Amino acid sequence: MADNALGRFLRARREATTPPDQHRRRTPGLRRGELADRAGISVEYLTRLERGTDRSPSGQVLTSLAEALDLTANERVHLYRLIKADQTCTPPAPPRLRPAVLKMLAALEPHAACVLSPASDVLACTQGFRAICGLGDEQNLVRFAFSSGALAHYPDWEQIANDRAASLRAAADLGDHTASALAFELSITAGPTFTTRYDAASALPPTTGTERWGPHLLVFETLYVPGEGELRVVIYFSQH
Known part of the structure; x- marks a missing residue:
């Protein structure tokens, strides 16, 4: 996977998400703390994901982030592909049938x-x-x-x-x-x-x-x- 592609995607979607009080913002999108609250994770953990220092989030965390960011079906698939691209394991070959x-x-x-x-x-x-x-x-x-x-x-x-x-x-x-x-x-x-x-x-x-x-x-x-x-x-x- 390209260097920190997952982190860049999460940050881009966070910054593209309309905040609840958008008229009083100097910067676009949700703050990290707001997204972390929505997803039920810590700000520190979200920061590690966005910076690429943690690249192995659980399925539960990714699902919570997808819901918090209101990702479309295509964006959810893209999110999964970003995770899959960072895995080095080779899937097992299908069994040969007699x-x-x-x-x-x-x-x-x-x-x-x-x-x-x-x-x-x-x-x-x-x-x-x-x-x-x-x-x-x-x-x-x-x-x-x-x-x-x-x-x-x-x-x-x-x-x-x-x-x-x-x-x-x-x-x-x-x-x-x-x-x-x-x-x-x-x-x-x-x-x-x-x-x-x-x-x-x-x-x-x-x-x-x-x-x-x-x-x-x-x-x-x-x-x-x-x-x-x-x-x-x-x-x-x-x-x-």
Whole structure:
């Protein structure tokens, strides 16, 4: 990441935020103390972030700052990218699926079916799944559920959002690093829409049930793939 890009972005957004008593200001925007109060952090910590002496804020801090600065969805994504660009770790490669698993998936055509990682990355799927899932270029069910297109695609979005957040929470609690990283990402990009559901998740997500995708009412069943990785196959059948 360019030197202190995160700090410059936070300061620029602070100075562009209209203060409550703007007619009595010599300088534009919020003072550090005002932003710190809004975000529930100390002035000293905000100063370290803006100066670049602290470059590892938690997801909770970033979410609070995003809310305090009234960031748009695009600005939240940019904020996350600034953090991600400063990380040097390489994400793990997706697991290779056994040929037998891929043959099983092919045999399920024309039904909608997919193989999911613990973090709900779509590792492989049928053409039937691709035709109705609505994901487009997105490859993760949880990230899509909290994207701008999800509300239009899922008539029962509240149910879907709760279940997807619970699924991610379960994977993260079991130590899946990809799930934890995605939870951190969504805490910034989706904010409380995601975090309230993620924090409140107190039960495992359903392994069977119904979901509506656009005009399709689907019954789904979950099968776990033996071996390492805790992969699962989810099969969707149209309910008439």
